[in-house]
Structures are given as C-alpha cells and as structure tokens.
Amino acid sequence: MRVFLFTLLSCAAASVLHHAPCPPDAIVGGLPWVQCNRSPPCVRWNWATPERCARLRLDHEWPTYDPYVRRNHSWTSARDLFHNHLRDKTLTLVGDSINNLWFHAILCEAARNGLEIQPPARIVDTNTTILQMGWGKPSRADTAGYLAASDVLIVNYGLHYHNETEYEKDMHRVLADLGEFNKHPGKLALFRETSAQAFAKTGAYAGVTTMGCAPTPPETAHDNLVYRQNEFIRRAAPTYGVSVLPFYEETLPRWNVREEKFCETEARQHHPGAECTDCTHLCYTPTFWAERVHALAEHIAQSHVTV
Numbered sequence: 001m002r003v004f005l006f007t008l009l010s011c012a013a014a015s016v017l018h019h020a021p022c023p024p025d026a027i028v029g030g031l032p033w034v035q036c037n038r039s040p041p042c043v044r045w046n047w048a049t050p051e052r053c054a055r056l057r058l059d060h061e062w063p064t065y066d067p068y069v070r071r072n073h074s075w076t077s078a079r080d081l082f083h084n085h086l087r088d089k090t091l092t093l094v095g096d097s098i099n100n101l102w103f104h105a106i107l108c109e110a111a112r113n114g115l116e117i118q119p120p121a122r123i124v125d126t127n128t129t130i131l132q133m134g135w136g137k138p139s140r141a142d143t144a145g146y147l148a149a150s151d152v153l154i155v156n157y158g159l160h161y162h163n164e165t166e167y168e169k170d171m172h173r174v175l176a177d178l179g180e181f182n183k184h185p186g187k188l189a190l191f192r193e194t195s196a197q198a199f200a201k202t203g204a205y206a207g208v209t210t211m212g213c214a215p216t217p218p219e220t221a222h223d224n225l226v227y228r229q230n231e232f233i234r235r236a237a238p239t240y241g242v243s244v245l246p247f248y249e250e251t252l253p254r255w256n257v258r259e260e261k262f263c264e265t266e267a268r269q270h271h272p273g274a275e276c277t278d279c280t281h282l283c284y285t286p287t288f289w290a291e292r293v294h295a296l297a298e299h300i301a302q303s304h305v306t307v
Helices: 002-017 050-055 078-085 097-112 140-149 164-182 225-240 262-267 286-302
Strands: 090-095 128-134 152-155 188-192 243-245 258-260 278-282
Touching: 050 097, 078 097, 078 286, 090 097, 090 140, 097 128, 097 278, 097 286, 128 140, 140 164, 152 164, 164 188, 164 225, 188 286, 225 243, 243 286, 258 262, 262 278
Parallel strands: 090 128, 090 152, 152 188, 188 243
Antiparallel strands: 258 278
C-alpha cells in the first residue's frame, strides 16, 4: 500500500511539473486565452490553433496538463487515424459547441502529428476534409444535408434539451437516419455521448442554484438529466445499428478542467460587473484529446462497416 501510494503521489507531482510556463501570448486582444493562475492552467480552444499545435508537438511544451489522463499510454495517433481510416473521406462533426471543441481538437492533434492542414480544415496528406456543423437541436433538412456531405459522422445532441420526452422523440428520428446511413458501403455514423457538466455538483446544468464548478458527488453522478439522456442513447442506438462513442465518464471527473471564468471576462467587455461561470466547456489539454483520437480510431476499426 505504501509503495502504491508513493507511486500515485509521485505521478501526481510529475504531472503538475510536466508543463511549460505561462506563454507570452496568454492574453490576446485584451482577453485571456490561457488562464495561468489556476491549477491546472486552462487553455481555451481558440488558443490551440493548428499553427501553434504544429510547434507544440510534445505534451510538456503546453502551458497546461490533464491531472486525470492515464500515463504511460500507447495510443493510436492522429496520423494513424487519418492514414488508416479517413483517407479520401469527409469527417463531419454534428452537434453543439462541444462538438466544435472536438473539431478544433482533431485539427490540433493532426498538426501535432506533423500532418499538413490546408485551411480551413483539409488534411493534405490523406485528402481528408473535416466539417463541423453546429446545431443544438436537429431538423430534417439539417440531417439530410450532413448525411449527403459525409463519409464518417460523429453526432451528438443533448445539452440543449431539458425535456426527456422531447429528447427521446427527436433522437429516435436521428438514430433511424444514422442507421440508414450506416447501411451504405463506406459510411459510418457514431453517436457521441453527451458530456458531463460540473455545475453546482449536479453533473448537469439542470437544477443549478449556485454558480461555480465543483466535483459531482456519487449520488448525482449517475442520476441527472445528462446521464439519463446517455442511458437512453446506449439502449436505443444499437437497435438502429449505431455505435455509441463514450464521453460522459471521461468528462465526469474533469470538473476543474473547465473554462469557468472565460465567459465572465468576455461579458465584462460590454457589461461591467457581469458574472458567468462556464462549467460545460473543457479546457484544451493535449493528452485528453490524444486519448479521444485513439478512442475514435478504435471505434472505426471495430465497426462492422468498412470505411
């Protein structure tokens, strides 16, 4: 036990020290894009541009770290993902702002792995196009459009729903369309789980009474609106021939890797004294997204659909 505890403490200490100092461009245009005065420091998604990611190829070159990521990993890289699974394909991410984080993170991981990116989002080495289409809730026209444009899809809806009956009704339609899409040769649609939120210890925004990010206690971690949405998806998706990409449990412990006060800083540009706590959007940490790239590649490789 003593040896095990020592190992844990040593790893934790190594994780904290294993990152670069606060960068000189932490504040751009009067807005902080990197919050250095917190633990761990928070990097906002729009600081992690492909150009910057191409320079910061090693984890310790980043001004942040992920205290929850598994160390000593052996993961599929973005280079493998694009060369082995997405060559000559269009990858589309559909959903709300969390899928926008996925979009920018996948581009960043591609750049970190030495792949050439032609703006806005084409991987030159493999002739792969990456699209991101943002909607909080689906419409039939939206669905038809992104199905026609895509070879591989990562779809999520969830955080913009506050009524479970409405959500289940809409997702039955979405899953049916994705299931039909998956019947076509070379096509693959995955439904991504909705991410956990860290508002007021609930794991979901619903029921928030006080502002501030905090760990979700065990009694609500698996009994909140977001978790029930994911339970429904995990039950329903296989009946339509759609696989589910895990994301809730991966985001649940990361309560202190949220953008939190970024929104307040922006709001005060126009509304002095504004208060805002963002316990939904994740800070950018390269190790977290490298693990997500690995999970995506594994899901594609294990799929019965040949992409």
